[in-house]
Amino acid sequence: MVTSNPPLFVAYFVSMKEVRTRFAPSPTGYLHVGGIRTALFAWLVARQTNGKFILRFEDTDKKREVEGAREHLIASLKALGLEYDEGPDIGGPFAPYVQSERTESYRKWAQKLIDAGRAYADTRSPEELDTIREDAKSKKKAFLARDYRPENTPEWKSGVPLRFKSEPKAYEWHDEVMGDLHTGPEVVDDFILIKSDGLPTYNFAHIIDDLEMEISCIIRGQEFIASQPNYLNLYEALEIERPKIATVPHILGPDGKKKLSKRDGAKDVLDYLRDGFLPDALVNFIASLGWNDGTEQEIFSRQELIEKFSLERVGRSGATFDERRLLWINGHYIRELPLEELYEKVADFWPVEAKDATDEYKKQVLSLVQERLKFFKELPELTTFFFTDLPVNPGLWQEHKQLKKLEQSELKTLLEESKASLEQSDFSVEDLTNRLNELLEKTGQKPAVLFSIIRIATTQAPASPGLADTLAVLGKEVSLKRIDQMLSALT
């Protein structure tokens, strides 16, 4: 019989500590695919262990803050189903979840640094610092504030920036995504902890917040990897433990080089939802940008992602955002949806002409276009002719590669013959199919000719679902009326 011994028990206990991840955007605008991916990964990591996913606003730069951005960020997360357990609007055990409301904490910890001689007031003006910086730049050297430490620093008081006093050294650390990383002492520097406006910098605030909110793993973008040694130095000065670090590579814009950015037209994720992309499809797509489970599976349900996701399997190179792949995934999800469910989701996307149509009729139409739909916003161009008579469009037969060879009189004769037969039909799919086959035999025409004439006459659209299905849904009255309209347009 094996008995548990203390060290193992302790290790077990520590490893059982709750997983807590966070998404900490600054409220400076909307969220694009790149931003949401960081949130998604953090959410997945929390969900797969029954841990907590936390939203925190990093609003210490008041100049950059954008009105309404907070609500927009919250709406984006909710729309994608990345619900958080603690956050600015719902609170939690470590509230508030807004940095500008946590200044007391930062002051307390800043005082600890001052007392330990690890922070100093920096009375130099931004202009003075710029001069020094320019000097370093012109010498093609990296700017290090610690090379220019002021000799005598006054006691820190509000209105004056507080700067970290670093103790440069080489670091090696493990990153959950990037693996083992290392740097020399030359990158560790004195950075600003608290700005002259009294608010902390991100560099200081996030360390304190993550500590106090008991974050177990920080998941963030690549842009922070260079400052990691500074953070390691700060953890040591504060004498606190650091969370695990996971640095995910950027998602690249369409050029495949620069990171996806709003400047270069990266779309708001909410815009994708507005265009009729499904949250699950978007989540699947975003997760598969840089992650896969090692098998050949491409489609992952939300539950499968939660079960199978792992930071170790996130790639280290940036992935290019290709909307065509998203289109495919979304089309796939649309096809998989039960008709009733799809019908509810497309409610706001019908063409205006459909406003008086019955649910029954719209469902019939929807079932015909379901496999053609890549995103809901395409619905009008696919279905308008089901709801309104489009004007006769001569271009459709004049440019048709089979029909343009025929005289208009021939077209007219064929259409009249078709009409005669369709007038006898009950317009069930079965009867229509039979009659269309009969017509092929009787006229000796290829489907490419006969069906195209009828299809163009009844839809006036360049593309439509199968002919018998389309006619059946349009119904006898509408179909025959449109054939008559076409006949009178043919001379």
Added chain:
RNA sequence: GGCCCCUUCGUCUAGUGGUCCAGGAUAUUUGGUUCUCAUCCAAAAGAUCGCGGGUUCGAAUCCCGCAGGGGUCACCA
């Protein structure tokens, strides 16, 4: 310029010394599914695994160098 990261079909990727003259998906092209569009099925084309050395019987996989790309060097995050 310093430091750090990255580099497999157009794109997302599999691949951790032999089963890889590199697999899947998507995109593209072609054929089939009684017309169009789409779906579905089938097929084609598409990567000298960034380049150059080395280690090894054998390298996409290990080592070294180089190049290219990216990130960072704020009182921004």
